[in-house]
Amino acid sequence: xxxxxxxxxxxxxxxxxxxxxxxxxxxxxxxxxxxxxxxxxxxxxxxxxxxxxxxxxxxxxxxxxxxxxxxxxxxxxxxxxxxxxxxxxxxxxxxxxxxxxxxxxxxxxxxxxxxxxxxxxxxxxxxxxxxxxxxxxxxxxxxxxxxxxxxxxxxxxxxxxxxxxxxxxxxxxxxxxxxxxxxxxxxxxxxxxxxxxxxxxxxxxxxxxxxxxxxxxxxxxxxxxxxxxxxxxxxxxxxxxxxxxxxxxxxxxxxxxxxxxxxxxxxxxxxxxxxxxxxxxxxxxxxxxxxxxxxxxxxxxxxxxxxxxxxxxxxxxxxxxxxxxxxxxxxxxxxxxxxxxxxxxxxxxxxxxxxxxxxxxx
Numbered sequence: 001x002x003x004x005x006x007x008x009x010x011x012x013x014x015x016x017x018x019x020x021x022x023x024x025x026x027x028x029x030x031x032x033x034x035x036x037x038x039x040x041x042x043x044x045x046x047x048x049x050x051x052x053x054x055x056x057x058x059x060x061x062x063x064x065x066x067x068x069x070x071x072x073x074x075x076x077x078x079x080x081x082x083x084x085x086x087x088x089x090x091x092x093x094x095x096x097x098x099x100x101x102x103x104x105x106x107x108x109x110x111x112x113x114x115x116x117x118x119x120x121x122x123x124x125x126x127x128x129x130x131x132x133x134x135x136x137x138x139x140x141x142x143x144x145x146x147x148x149x150x151x152x153x154x155x156x157x158x159x160x161x162x163x164x165x166x167x168x169x170x171x172x173x174x175x176x177x178x179x180x181x182x183x184x185x186x187x188x189x190x191x192x193x194x195x196x197x198x199x200x201x202x203x204x205x206x207x208x209x210x211x212x213x214x215x216x217x218x219x220x221x222x223x224x225x226x227x228x229x230x231x232x233x234x235x236x237x238x239x240x241x242x243x244x245x246x247x248x249x250x251x252x253x254x255x256x257x258x259x260x261x262x263x264x265x266x267x268x269x270x271x272x273x274x275x276x277x278x279x280x281x282x283x284x285x286x287x288x289x290x291x292x293x294x295x296x297x298x299x300x301x302x303x304x305x306x307x308x309x310x311x312x313x314x315x316x317x318x319x320x321x322x323x324x325x326x327x328x329x330x331x332x333x334x335x336x337x338x339x340x341x342x343x344x345x346x347x348x349x350x351x352x353x354x355x356x357x358x359x360x361x362x
Contacts, residue, residue, distance in 0.1 A: 001198060001229075001266055002300055010297070014227055014264070016053060018193040021224050022206045023061045029208065031064055032104065037174025037190075038071020038115065038141030043080055051085045059088035066091045067102070070114040071141030071174050072155040077117070099128055099138065107134035108211060111168075115141055115155065125158045130167035135215045138166070141174040144187060149176065160185035170209060170217050181207060181219045188219065195229040198268040198300070227264045230256035236305055237273035242280045245271075249286065249301075250293050257294040266298040274308035281305065309351040321354040 003011050026034050041050055058066045068091065070076045076083065076095055087093060094100060094112035097120065102110050113124055130136035142156030155175060163171045163186045170186045177200055179191035190207045192200060205224035211217060234252040239245045253267050269290075271281065283301045290299040314325035328347040335343050 001268075001298065003266075003298060007297055011227070014194055016057075018205075018225065020057060022193060022222075023057065023064070025206070025222060025224065026064055027061060031208070033065040033067060033110075034061065035110070035139045035172050035209075036066070036068045037139055037172055038069055039073040039174055040068060040070075041074050041081060043074055043077060043118070046074075046081050051081045054081070055085055055087060055091075058091050062088070062090045064090065067094070067110060067112060067139055068092070069094045069112045069139045069141055069174070070116075072115050072118045072120065072153065075115045075118045075120070094139070097122055099124070099140075104137075108137070109134060110137050110139060112139040120155060122156060123158060124156050125162040125166050125171075128166045135169045135211055136167055137209075137211075138163070138168050138171045139173075140171070143175055144173070144189075147176075147180065149178075152176065160187050163187060169211070169215060172209065179204065179207070179221060181221060183217070183219060186217070190221075194225050194227045195266075198229050198231050198266070201229050201231070226261065227266070228256075228260045229266045229268070230259075231268045231270070232256060233270045233272055235273045236271055236275050236279075239273075239275060239279060242282070242285070245275075245279065245281065246286060246289050246293070249290050249299075253290065253294055253296075253299065257296050262295040263297055265296045266300070267294075267296055268300045268302065270302050270304045272304050273306075275305045276308050276310075307348070307352045309348065311347065311351070314351055321351065324350050324354060 023034060070082055074080065074082065082093055092102060094114045097113055097116050099111040099113050102112070104110050111130065124140050124142050140156060142158050143152065143154045144160050145154065145157050146160055148154065160182065168186060170188060173187065173189050176189045177192040177196060180187065180189040188207055188209065191204060193204055193206065195201065195204065203223035203225065205222040208220040208222065209217060232252050234249050236245055236248055239248055249269055253269060256267060257265055275281065281303055283303065287299050287301050311325060311329065315322055315329060317325065328343060328350060332340055332343040332347065
């Protein structure tokens with residue numbers, strides 16, 4: 001998201017706070033266990049402080065048990081935090097790429113597996129059948145292929161229908177950042193507890209999974225996130241100055257900024273519309289001024305405008321720009337309908353280039 005300095009530090013602390021809140025809720029609700037489906041940390045960035053924080057946090061959740069199934073970002077690599085940390089006695093770490101069972105209570109079994117390398121492409125549910133009677137749950141990091149977001153990696157691929165075929169009452173999965181609770185296919189993705197990118201809007205948090213006496217599963221999604229993100233489009237068509245731009249941006253962002261705690265709100269704004277090249281669109285200035293006006297943690301601006309040019313005025317220019325405009329307009333008048341569109345674009349791009357605008361050349 002482009003967070004730097006103190007804001008980056010606050011964001012990192014916010015992720016630790018999210019883990020603490022989830023565990024505290026589990027304790028207060030009397031949960032028997034907390035499950036973590038991978039990507040608990042980033043292998044390349046996590047050090048001794050992260051390991052100490054996790055071990056101390058999990059120890060504070062006793063007697064609640066903690067089950068961890070490593071994913072692609074926190075794979076069970078040599079020298080990883082998973083391997084070199086002395087975990088408290090209430091923590092169970094799955095270390096095998098094939099499902100291993102752990103009894104939770106009579107008639108209830110948790111099966112888990114680990115990603116032992118970041119690029120693991122094994123199919124976790126291929127050929128797996130939970131043996132015996134009772135209720136079987138699976139905990140793993142994987143990509144459900146029927147709902148895979150565009151561009152998302154296919155680590156641990158599987159299909160939702162394989163869950164019931166494997167005799168599982170529920171699959172508790174990590175990997176996808178958006179929450180998904182599909183009771184029909186027995187699939188649960190709690191998603192990231194706090195937004196990690198600008199498209200992770202909405203309420204977020206862990207999911208309570210309750211196994212009833214008859215073996216049925218009940219799900220309860222918790223909304224515990226404190227950080228919020230929003231993506232906004234701001235039309236600058238009528239703006240004739242940078243002050244106009246700022247006023248339009250603040251007006252477009254105000255509802256999202258006031259919907260929660262502004263100090264934990266991060267906004268991405270796409271500037272749109274045709275804007276005169278005489279109107280400065282300096283992103284740094286706009287972002288700084290808007291952040292101060294809205295009192296938000298972050299305002300990130302993306303310029304998606306197109307240049308607006310006064311063709312009549314351009315033709316009166318006595319320099320190269322005027323000569324180009326007159327020639328292009330004359331050619332467009334003589335063009336066939338099929339050629340006219342191409343020549344119109346040529347006029348627009350040419351005027352943008354001759355006025356020093358890079359926006360029109362995208």
